[in-house]
Amino acid sequence: MTDAHETAADRSLRTTGGAPPDDAGSSVSQAPIPLLEPREGIPPVIADAAALAEVTAAFAAGSGPVAVDAERASGYRYGQRAYLVQLRREGAGTALIDPVACPDLSGLGAAIADVEWVLHAATQDLPCLREIGMVPTRIFDTELAGRLAGFPRVGLGAMVENVLGFVLEKGHSAVDWSTRPLPEPWLRYAALDVELLVDLRDALEKELDRQGKLEWAREEFDAIASAPPPEPRKDPWRRTSGMHKVRRRRQLAVVRELWQARDRIAQRRDVSPGKVLGDAAIVEAALALPANAHALAALNGFGRVNRRQLEQWQVSVDRAKALSESQLPQPGQPVTGPPPPRAWADKDPAAAARLSAARAAVTALAEQLSMPQENLITPDTVRRVCWEPPATVDTESVSAALAGHGARPWQVEQVTPVLVTALSRDES
Numbered sequence: 001m002t003d004a005h006e007t008a009a010d011r012s013l014r015t016t017g018g019a020p021p022d023d024a025g026s027s028v029s030q031a032p033i034p035l036l037e038p039r040e041g042i043p044p045v046i047a048d049a050a051a052l053a054e055v056t057a058a059f060a061a062g063s064g065p066v067a068v069d070a071e072r073a074s075g076y077r078y079g080q081r082a083y084l085v086q087l088r089r090e091g092a093g094t095a096l097i098d099p100v101a102c103p104d105l106s107g108l109g110a111a112i113a114d115v116e117w118v119l120h121a122a123t124q125d126l127p128c129l130r131e132i133g134m135v136p137t138r139i140f141d142t143e144l145a146g147r148l149a150g151f152p153r154v155g156l157g158a159m160v161e162n163v164l165g166f167v168l169e170k171g172h173s174a175v176d177w178s179t180r181p182l183p184e185p186w187l188r189y190a191a192l193d194v195e196l197l198v199d200l201r202d203a204l205e206k207e208l209d210r211q212g213k214l215e216w217a218r219e220e221f222d223a224i225a226s227a228p229p230p231e232p233r234k235d236p237w238r239r240t241s242g243m244h245k246v247r248r249r250r251q252l253a254v255v256r257e258l259w260q261a262r263d264r265i266a267q268r269r270d271v272s273p274g275k276v277l278g279d280a281a282i283v284e285a286a287l288a289l290p291a292n293a294h295a296l297a298a299l300n301g302f303g304r305v306n307r308r309q310l311e312q313w314q315v316s317v318d319r320a321k322a323l324s325e326s327q328l329p330q331p332g333q334p335v336t337g338p339p340p341p342r343a344w345a346d347k348d349p350a351a352a353a354r355l356s357a358a359r360a361a362v363t364a365l366a367e368q369l370s371m372p373q374e375n376l377i378t379p380d381t382v383r384r385v386c387w388e389p390p391a392t393v394d395t396e397s398v399s400a401a402l403a404g405h406g407a408r409p410w411q412v413e414q415v416t417p418v419l420v421t422a423l424s425r426d427e428s
Contacts, residue, residue, distance in 0.1 A: 035166045038191040040093050042184065045084075047101035052108065055087075055095045060111035062089035065140065067118045067197035070125045071177040071190060075274070078266045082128040083177035088194040089115075096190060099132045100180070106133025113137055118201045120156045120193075122224050130229065139225045142197065145204040148217050150370030160196055163203045168192055211370075216410040220375075223408060238333060241279040246286050249328040253320035254286040256329055261316045277301065277313070285317055337380065338387035348387075355386040357422035365418050377415045381405040385419065393423045 046052050059066060071084040085097040085105065089112075099105060109129075117136040119125055121143040129135070146154035153159075157168045172189040179186075208214040233239075237259035246252055259282060266273040281301025290296040293310040296317065297303060302310060338344075344352035362382060366373040373379070384405055390397035398420050402412045 030165060032161045032165050032167045035160075035168055035192055035195065037188065038094055038195055042187050042191055043094050043096055045182065045187065046095060046097040049102070052097065052102050052105075055092075055097065056108045056111050058092040059087060059089050059095070059108065062092035064090045065116040065118050065198050065201060066092075066112050067194040067201075068125070068129070068134075068136075069119065069190070069193045069197070070128050072128055073176050073178040075174070075272050076176040077178050077272060078270050080128050082125075082132060084182065084190055085129070085132070085134070086190050086194045087112075088197065090198070094191050094194060096187060100178075104133055109134035116140055118142065118197050120159075120197065122221075126224070127229065136225055139221050140201045140205070141221055141224060142200050142204055144220055144224075144375070145201075145208060145217055147375050148213050148220070148371050149204060149207050149211060156193065159204075160200060163200055163207075164196055166196060168196075213369075216408075219408040219410050235329075235333060240282055242283040245283055247331070249325075249331060250320065250323075251286040251289065252329045252331065253323055253327075254289065254317055255282055257316040257320040258282045258285060258313065261313070285313070289321065290314070290317060338383050341383065344387075351387050353425070354389065354423055355383065357425055358382050358386050358419055361418035361422045362415065365414065369414070377402070377407060377411050381407055382419075386423070389423050393420060395420055398423065 044051075046055055066087055066089040069086040070082040071086075072080050073083050074080065077083075082099045085099055086094065087097070088094040097105065097108075109132075113135065114137055116138045118140045120141070122139050122141040126136075142156070142159060143154045146159050151159065151162065153162070157170045160166050160168050169189060169192070172186045175186060177186070182190075205214065208217050235256075237256045240255055240259055243255065246255055258277070262273050262277045262282070266276045269276070278301050281299065284299045284301055285296060288295070288299055290299065293307070293314040296314050297305070297310055302313070305313070338351075339347060341352075341355060344355060359382065362377060363373055366376045369376065381402060385398070385401050390401055395416055399412050399416045402415060402419070403409075407415070
């Protein structure tokens with residue numbers, strides 16, 4: 001039994017930094033303290049080259065990890081660019097940087113590139129940080145650390161409260177951060193988001209170490225930091241909400257044409273696509289195949305659209321209706337992996353039995369280790385190994401199969417024994 005198995009079984013253990021709450025609630029015994037103001041007050045927003053140079057020098061001269069956060073304008077603006085970047089480091093204090101006024105932060109990024117960056121839900125912020133020249137080599141993700149440590153609630157506010165005993169005000173998380181000037185309450189909220197991030201990191205490191213999971217976490221953090229930018233999504237229009245209602249290829253073509261027209265307009269206006277035309281309206285038009293703008297206006301989502309815009313949308317519908325059969329999109333995207341699990345029983349009953357046994361075994365192990373199943377091993381990896389298992393099922397072959405699908409060494413070590421058992425049942 002590993003240290004992680006032992007500490008997961010002994011839920012009475014606690015550290016001064018806080019540990020995963022048990023069924024009774026928070027691991028912090030006293031009432032949480034509201035965190036109302038940053039220690040040094042709200043810093044001025046950095047919006048020119050001279051101020052940015054001063055901040056860069058200060059953070060380069062600081063000590064210890066650097067807390068990093070970014071605010072986007074999801075739901076308001078096109079894309080996921082950063083509209084505010086927050087940093088905090090011992091010896092440098094807190095900095096709030098306007099990446100609209102200072103769009104190139106590569107100098108700052110280079111100054112702290114070799115320092116450990118502490119982020120919460122790093123995969124959400126790293127893409128927009130990369131766009132402005134900030135790319136870390138080492139990270140500590142406090143959300144992922146919380147998952148691995150077994151916390152049931154891993155939002156920043158919940159983690160700070162459960163681990164450190166402070167309450168963060170979270171009322172401005174969904175505001176339009178492209179607003180200029182940014183209101184003072186928003187800036188206070190933004191500064192407080194990095195105020196305790198390094199403290200949270202230190203407490204979680206101790207807890208992960210206590211549970212025997214610190215090396216596991218480091219492997220996960222390294223995988224995130226070294227991951228290449230994701231490839232552009234193929235046929236993003238297929239993710240339109242409500243697509244399950246659209247069955248015919250001609251209707252799919254209408255969705256594609258309207259989605260692409262909407263995307264061009266949203267990008268030109270720099271607004272969220274949903275503010276141009278809702279997904280529900282796109283699906284309504286695809287199902288109805290309206291003959292003209294008048295018929296289009298009668299559909300849900302188009303009633304308040306002016307005549308000129310209606311005619312523009314109708315042009316997209318007509319374009320789809322005029323396509324030849326060979327130009328119409330196929331009903332589904334090409335499947336590169338196993339078929340949907342619901343089809344396994346008919347296609348390959350033995351594989352379905354393997355998957356059922358493997359899922360049960362992985363679920364039990366995840367519960368034993370007090371972490372979400374998807375953090376122990378991705379469901380897609382389990383499906384792929386069960387659909388095409390090694391010719392000879394043993395520790396070496398299953399370990400190789402897991403590693404070949406991108407599992408980290410700690411995941412391979414933990415999951416291989418239970419998968420060998422589950423896959424071997426098929427041979428017995």
